[in-house]
Amino acid sequence: MNSKVFNRFREIIYDTAGIHLNEKKQALVGARVAKRMRALNIDDHKKYLSYVLEDKSGEEIVQLLDAVSTNVTHFFRENDHFKFLEEQMQKWLESGQRKYRFWSAGCSSGEEPYSIAMTLLQTTNGHKPDIRILATDISTRILSASMAGKYPAKKMENVTPFLRERFFTKEGRSESAVYKVNNAVKQMILFKRLNLSVVPFPMKGPMDCIFCRNVMIYFDNDVRKRLLNEFYRLLKPDGYLMVGHAESLTGMLSGFKCVKPSVYIKK
Ligand SMILES: C[S@@+](CC[C@H](N)C(=O)[O-])C[C@H]1O[C@@H](n2cnc3c(N)ncnc32)[C@H](O)[C@@H]1O
Numbered sequence: 001m002n003s004k005v006f007n008r009f010r011e012i013i014y015d016t017a018g019i020h021l022n023e024k025k026q027a028l029v030g031a032r033v034a035k036r037m038r039a040l041n042i043d044d045h046k047k048y049l050s051y052v053l054e055d056k057s058g059e060e061i062v063q064l065l066d067a068v069s070t071n072v073t074h075f076f077r078e079n080d081h082f083k084f085l086e087e088q089m090q091k092w093l094e095s096g097q098r099k100y101r102f103w104s105a106g107c108s109s110g111e112e113p114y115s116i117a118m119t120l121l122q123t124t125n126g127h128k129p130d131i132r133i134l135a136t137d138i139s140t141r142i143l144s145a146s147m148a149g150k151y152p153a154k155k156m157e158n159v160t161p162f163l164r165e166r167f168f169t170k171e172g173r174s175e176s177a178v179y180k181v182n183n184a185v186k187q188m189i190l191f192k193r194l195n196l197s198v199v200p201f202p203m204k205g206p207m208d209c210i211f212c213r214n215v216m217i218y219f220d221n222d223v224r225k226r227l228l229n230e231f232y233r234l235l236k237p238d239g240y241l242m243v244g245h246a247e248s249l250t251g252m253l254s255g256f257k258c259v260k261p262s263v264y265i266k267k
Contacts (some may be wrong), residue, residue, distance in 0.1 A: 001030040001045040008049055008069055009033065009064075017065050017138055018197025018223035029068055036067045066141040070218070073108040075151075076159040078213065081242045082119045085265060088240065089123040092208070098143040100131045101207045103234075105196060106215030107135035110146030110181075111155070116211065117185045118159075118167050118193050124142065134203070136194035147191050150179030197223050199230045206236035213262075232256065235266040 001009075006026045013019050021029060033048060035156055042048045052060045073249035092100070104113040120131055137143050141260070156164060156179050165168070168179040194201065196215065210231050216224050231241050232255050241256060241264040243249060249264075256264040 001026065001033070004141070005045050005049055008028070012052065012061065013065065013068060013118070016061055017069075017195060018220070019065075019124075020220045020223075021066070023066070028081045028104045032067045034063070036063055062140055063080075066139045068262055069139045069142070071108045071142050073111045074155065075111045075212075077112065077115075077158075078245050078262070081211070081213070082115060082244075083264070084240075084260070085116065085119050086123050088209070089120060093124065093127055093129070100129055102131070102133045103203075103207050103210045103212060104133065105194075105212040105231075107137050107143075107146055107191070108139075109142050109152075110135065110149055110191075112211060112213070113146070113191075113215045114149065114167075114181055114185060117188045118163055119203075120188075121167070121185065122163075122226070131188055133189045135189050135191050136196075138193065138195050140193060141147065143191055143193055144180050149186055151179045151181075153179070166199050169172045196227055199226050201234070203234060205234035207234050207239055208236060209240040209242070210235060213242060214247070214251070216243065216247055221252065224249070228252055232266060237266055240264065241267045 003026070006029060009029060010021050013021060030045065033045065037043070037045070037048045040048070040051070042051060044082050052064055055061070060092050100117055102120075104116060113133050114131055124131070135146060135147070154174055156168075159168070159179075164179060165184050167185050169182060171178045171180060196212075197219065212227070212231065216227065219227070228249070235241065240259075243264070245262050247262065253264060255267060257267045259265050
């Protein structure tokens with residue numbers, strides 16, 4: 001892919017998804033787009049660019065975003081967030097709160113919302129609060145994987161045998177085994193496609209806690225600021241925002257107070 005074509009793809013990706021790709025990503029984008037081109041039998045990046053631009057349905061842009069988005073994730077990633085959630089949930093339960101709303105924004109293949117759901121089910125043992133978790137992503141491909149909730153054994157390393165037993169059904173044996181998330185967990189979660197770079201969002205809130213981890217790293221400061229304002233609007237007072245450990249939001253979080261690294265409270 002030459003630089004001119006790459007720059008045009010960059011613009012399209014930024015304008016539609018807020019994803020900022022620097023010059024160093026040219027080879028990566030070229031390789032990922034090539035995979036999509038093979039599926040369409042298109043042998044030239046410039047021709048594929050025209051194909052994207054001429055597709056009035058908008059479906060090919062969705063496919064392009066699917067191809068370039070990075071979906072790395074795992075169960076209980078950055079586990080201190082889940083420990084924090086557990087402690088907070090205990091406090092909310094003791095205060096008599098009955099209704100809870102959570103959001104996994106940029107949920108990838110589902111490990112994050114399922115980790116939230118398992119943490120909450122473990123903590124609320126015996127109680128029957130009204131809990132709903134919204135899980136959103138821009139990638140339709142990855143959302144289908146989320147909804148299917150099926151994970152090979154090698155993706156289950158961070159899930160304890162106790163949690164596997166309680167929340168998954170195992171199909172097959174040893175290394176070829178697949179773990180299916182049980183319906184009791186799945187039915188707590190609503191999966192939706194949502195582009196985090198296009199605000200305002202249709203939800204009203206208020207939410208108790210928003211996880212938006214390892215997503216804002218792909219955005220520039222303009223997109224981040226717009227997104228943080230929406231998170232602020234949607235959170236209840238004293239609601240929490242969790243971001244990835246490597247993300248720096250210094251100077252952008254007016255109204256939020258940092259309670260510990262990568263955990264913010266709406267004040
Ligand atoms: C690296 S994964 C993070 C998954 C999970 N939150 C975690 O921390 O493990 C980033 C996810 O953000 C999604 N994403 C990127 N740009 C987005 C946008 N504009 N709107 C919604 N999701 C987006 C990608 O599709 C991808 O699934």
